[in-house]
Amino acid sequence: MSHDVAIAGVGMHPWGKWGKNFVEYGVVAARAALADAGIPWADVDLIVGGETVRNGYGGYVAGATFAQALGWNGARVATSYAACATGAQALDTARARILAGLSEVALVVGADTTPKGFLAPNAGERYDDPDWLRFRLLGMTNPAYFALYARRRMDLYGATSEDFAQVKVKNAKHGLSNPNARYRKEVAAHDVLSSAIVADPLHLLDICATSDGAAAVILCSVEYARKHGLSDVRIKAISTVTPTFPNTVIDMPLMSTESSAGGVPEFTFKQSIGQAAYEEAGIGPDDVDVAEVYDLSTALELDWIEDLQLCKQGEAEQLLRAGDTTIGGRIPVNPSGGLACFGEAVPAQALAQVCELTWQLRGQAAGRQVEGARVGITANQGLFGHGSSVIVAR
Amino acid sequence: MTATTPAIEGWFTTGPEPALIGSACTTCSTVFFPRTAGFCRNPACNGDEFTDTELSRRGRVWSYTDAQYQPPAPYIAPTDPYVPFALAAVEVPEGIVILGQVADGYTVDDFQVGDEMELVVETLYTDDTGDRTIWRWRPVPVEPVETKEA
Numbered sequence: 001m002s003h004d005v006a007i008a009g010v011g012m013h014p015w016g017k018w019g020k021n022f023v024e025y026g027v028v029a030a031r032a033a034l035a036d037a038g039i040p041w042a043d044v045d046l047i048v049g050g051e052t053v054r055n056g057y058g059g060y061v062a063g064a065t066f067a068q069a070l071g072w073n074g075a076r077v078a079t080s081y082a083a084c085a086t087g088a089q090a091l092d093t094a095r096a097r098i099l100a101g102l103s104e105v106a107l108v109v110g111a112d113t114t115p116k117g118f119l120a121p122n123a124g125e126r127y128d129d130p131d132w133l134r135f136r137l138l139g140m141t142n143p144a145y146f147a148l149y150a151r152r153r154m155d156l157y158g159a160t161s162e163d164f165a166q167v168k169v170k171n172a173k174h175g176l177s178n179p180n181a182r183y184r185k186e187v188a189a190h191d192v193l194s195s196a197i198v199a200d201p202l203h204l205l206d207i208c209a210t211s212d213g214a215a216a217v218i219l220c221s222v223e224y225a226r227k228h229g230l231s232d233v234r235i236k237a238i239s240t241v242t243p244t245f246p247n248t249v250i251d252m253p254l255m256s257t258e259s260s261a262g263g264v265p266e267f268t269f270k271q272s273i274g275q276a277a278y279e280e281a282g283i284g285p286d287d288v289d290v291a292e293v294y295d296l297s298t299a300l301e302l303d304w305i306e307d308l309q310l311c312k313q314g315e316a317e318q319l320l321r322a323g324d325t326t327i328g329g330r331i332p333v334n335p336s337g338g339l340a341c342f343g344e345a346v347p348a349q350a351l352a353q354v355c356e357l358t359w360q361l362r363g364q365a366a367g368r369q370v371e372g373a374r375v376g377i378t379a380n381q382g383l384f385g386h387g388s389s390v391i392v393a394r
Numbered sequence: 395m396t397a398t399t400p401a402i403e404g405w406f407t408t409g410p411e412p413a414l415i416g417s418a419c420t421t422c423s424t425v426f427f428p429r430t431a432g433f434c435r436n437p438a439c440n441g442d443e444f445t446d447t448e449l450s451r452r453g454r455v456w457s458y459t460d461a462q463y464q465p466p467a468p469y470i471a472p473t474d475p476y477v478p479f480a481l482a483a484v485e486v487p488e489g490i491v492i493l494g495q496v497a498d499g500y501t502v503d504d505f506q507v508g509d510e511m512e513l514v515v516e517t518l519y520t521d522d523t524g525d526r527t528i529w530r531w532r533p534v535p536v537e538p539v540e541t542k543e544a
């Protein structure tokens with residue numbers, strides 16, 4: 001039995017700092033996706049919202065909040081939270097109901113309004129909360145975790161600050177004509193290298209910003225898509241696997257790993273996310289034409305390229321230097337411009353990746369098109385054992 | 395009247411040879427840090443009893459960075475103006491990688507991935523009860539060659 005569902009429509013609200021309520025962004029993205037699909041809101045029988053934790057009660061029940069904003073239509077509702085992987089988990093919830101025959105057309109929406117600067121933990125004295133403790137006991141910020149991974153690439157594989165800067169240069173170029181990107185300006189390696197060091201070896205321009213933004217995806221059954229002559233882009237896999245014990249790579253916001261003394265699993269957590277997606281889709285890394293990966297930092301893009309098995313461990317810099325990951329190269333990575341051009345809007349980000357791949361596969365990514373792309377993969381890391389990878393194909 | 399106390403209770407010992415305190419499962423002997431209680435997180439184990447165990451005081455650098463800008467609260471800066479500090483993730487022989495600040499006076503230029511570090515206890519910040527201490531990683535000097543200081 002096929003586990004495919006169809007992507008009927010996609011839409012976004014441009015990323016930026018707009019100072020508005022997240023609901024407004026979500027409605028704009030949802031209406032854009034409905035218009036793209038040519039499906040009236042009244043025909044949607046399931047809405048799944050990506051929860052946002054910074055917008056009060058309306059954010060905790062995001063699915064219902066968006067349903068009310070669009071006008072109650074009696075649809076079933078769900079809300080998902082999985083940190084950065086929220087959008088993919090919401091998508092998976094919608095897919096499951098469609099594949100079970102319980103829903104036919106689902107709207108999945110994520111939207112956020114984000115604060116400026118470092119993402120800090122909730123207030124209060126919370127000695128049993130690792131996210132609070134890492135700040136109190138160590139002063140360990142999110143960029144500091146990204147920096148640990150970056151430094152390891154340098155000491156183990158000979159990566160350089162220039163390599164990291166070139167990831168930013170590439171992504172800035174990719175995003176230049178993306179109408180939904182927040183930053184649409186060329187960046188030179190020199191700009192990155194002369195920006196302040198935040199957490200050695202990462203410079204300010206190596207690290208993604210936080211943004212306002214929204215993305216929406218309309219999923220439907222393959223039968224519904226055929227009957228209505230909708231797009232032939234299909235979701236082949238949604239991986240939301242948890243780690244396998246022991247998780248031996250230090251993960252935000254923890255201060256330690258589990259012990260490797262009793263042996264380690266075949267795949268690290270991030271590798272297992274991609275591996276599960278390939279297995280579910282019944283394809284391999286060689287089949288992939290384009291990838292959207294979570295470049296919270298420039299160096300993390302290189303980690304993801306390896307974790308998705310698009311090259312061997314320690315060889316991502318070689319791909320980058322050869323231009324293989326640039327549009328026109330062997331395996332373009334982040335043709336949208338990635339987080340480097342968008343900044344992160346947590347509950348929307350995994351959906352934005354799927355929007356981009358849908359446009360790429362339909363040949364509608366004007367100014368950033370990966371020619372002939374038929375298979376795309378996303379990768380994204382959350383917190384507390386969440387992460388996701390989505391494979392789309394036509 | 396003020397006293398020197400750990401910034402968090404029960405995570406490390408103090409004295410001349412301080413050590414982090416972990417928990418060893420009495421059923422499968424897996425060691426966890428920070429300490430744990432109630433249930434073992436090894437999926438193949440139903441253990442629910444643990445004994446405290448002091449972790450090795452030395453380990454190897456897994457990776458490292460620093461904090462060039464003052465982290466947000468609840469971090470408490472010990473000095474004004476703020477002075478950047480280094481951070482290291484160190485793998486101890488028990489197979490656990492543990493984050494810590496790097497000891498005062500050292501920067502990221504003083505060690506690399508794979509270098510040996512030793513656990514020390516230093517002041518993290520001072521409040522109205524006195525100095526609050528924390529574990530830190532200090533580079534272990536490579537065996538010194540005999541030299542005469544001028």
Ligand SMILES: [Zn+2]
Pocket residue numbers: 419420421422423424434435436439440441
């Ligand atoms: Zn056990």
